[in-house]
Amino acid sequence: MTLLDLTPRAATGDRLARLPVLIIGAGPIGLAAAANLAERGIDFTILEAGGRIASSIRLWGHTRLFSPWRHLIDPASRRLLDADGWTAPVDEGRAPTGQELVDEYLEPLAALPEIGSRIRFGTRVLAVTREGMDRTRTAGRASTPFLVRLHTRDGQVEEITGRAVIDASGTYATPNPLASSGLDPIGAADIAGRVLHALPDVLGVDRASFAGRHTVVVGAGHSAANTLISLTELANDEPETRVTWLIRNPSAARVSSSADDELADRARLGSRVDRLVHAGRVNVVDSFEVSRVAASGDGVRLLGRRRGDEAFLDADVVVNATGFRPDLSMLREVRLELDEIVEAPKRLAPLIDPNLHSCGTVAPHGFAELRHPETGFFLVGMKSYGRAPTFLLATGYEQVRSITAWLDGDMPAATRVQLTLPATGVCSTDLGDAGSCCS
Template structure:
């Protein structure tokens, strides 16, 4: 960023990482402008406000943001407590946005980012041009904003992964959208509760969101007889399936996996492993999932798909981004977070070096920087934007410095936020693969309904 420019650094998204970016930029005397598509700070966080985070308040407040909040009379919550998403939005994100004042604009959706007067093909004079950001406002008004640099912290919440195991929607997924959800259910909502109480729900996914859904449905089953979950796993059950448990240095994250295991062991959920969904069918008033090997999960009332999230890159097509071909994460970061390669330990703290692109001055941060990879932590995002703000301010020593130590997962395979890839070797049994060993006392069904001409497999392994 050229010293002395009066153009702002434009930040996309007023979530935790976007607001932290603005706080760091402001702290370094750089003009910032945050554009948020929603009506309030943390709009996406509020959509999962009923879910409790597995990080404590101590790990959810950015240091630069706390400095900005201090003069406003803000009181920091108990650092050892675990907030819900709603707590995080109301007690931290909105006060931070208020402290930033006119720096934050709501109802402003970014629809495109480019170099002024240059599409992605043109080389001549490219690096000398500022960025032009195309914006649509909630009232229908269009605007073009010129910026010195762009920090995209728009996240991945609004682009959940589909049900189909090939990364595309399963056949019938769109047709039955009214009975398919892509969020952890809020069972305190009477309408949501009615969809699942006394009914049979498929939960597709193997990460912390799936754990949370399984635990919630198990609690509901205690008061609503007939409530049952069918847990659809694309891989088998092994030692890391339920996360790090008591070995996880984020205890609440470990507890999620233990709660999911308790749901299965308690008979409130049945695990269906090695199941790769290709279609959703309706039979009478029931739904069925069809696997790629012909196995079926029948007699379903609802389906909850928690197969991860992915970045929306549609408004960045005129920029020259260097993205990994698998993860859709910055090429410099991808090797550090690739779940196909990394199964233990932590992601090394990283900053501007790993988050740079061929198009200088553009940075994808937060969940969006991870592309399709899981296990992102807020602390990681705060370190990212600290480094980027230092770089934009010309403080390259600070930009290179690492100021973060991440907690271990305590388990090979990690305790991901969302669905993990198929890193375990699959073995064959009853024509549907299951990884060995299966933890004791965990009932596993290989196929709820076998292909035509075969008897259904039930209990244990075969």
């Protein structure tokens, strides 16, 4: 396959236009951004902290996604793959596991020469700023290259420049704390290793951590539901295995099933958890607000309040499925405009408020809703949603399509955003008609 022409379209005398777009993260959204840029002949570099693409997805690769294949493949990426002779998944109505997503789609995409040759693995972004400018300097800021400081795989610190930065680094590596206050619970350092990350491989590599033990799963979302189901399956073979579900609210509304949910796997997930709870396979402790933790023998004691009274709960192991939040520490010198509640871009936040929206009722959005006072910097993918848990990959693909069109100066394409999401049909909007999205 002939490589695409990645010569910058701007005048060669313009230094900023000659620099690559810097993409942080080689997950599905970062790779989709790369595919869109490659189609438009815009140079880019992907900065990936892990040693392979999609390093976070591989950690929960045993878990099945909600969306079927037809919602998981970025259109620009599909065009590049098809031109290279890629064989698409046979049943695009089936929801794959995370590992299948990597093996059958993301690995072939990253192997394309116009993308794979521009990925730097083992490269962790330490900070993003402007060359020679901290966040307080304004004069000439928009025309000054971005400066990204990196920790490279050989242990060195390096700085590179770019014309724009697309941060697709995700949130899986930064879970919310166990404490209901949003802070790490008092005593957290004393139980390191006894609290596990969301979506452990209960029936696979992590089996020994759970077999014959009492596990408390903390959290009210779908990550918690997946783990609860796996633990009850483990209990079929290991009868001493006990499962407790601890939630902060009186009920776990996010997991409750709905007959109107077009994501069949998500609906079935909620129904299965409901049945397990009603059958007594999962013990539910609701209205429990964790504030402290302590070692209890070889296990963990969770302490806090329940319905106004002091309470505690003992476990052999705890799974923290309380959701995720963006890591903003590397963006200290970037001028961000974030919503004060969900930490998403200010214009996007009302469209994704989890109190009002599910995954399928989020309006289409692009560069206009994702822009910040820092011209040329964008948060995309799960990180753009801040603390909101309603992200779908299809939404992220439309984000980066619009952004890359804007970077190419193609304003008609950048401003016309259209998206097909399950449960809502086709939603479309235009900057001049922001209210045309159907719900």
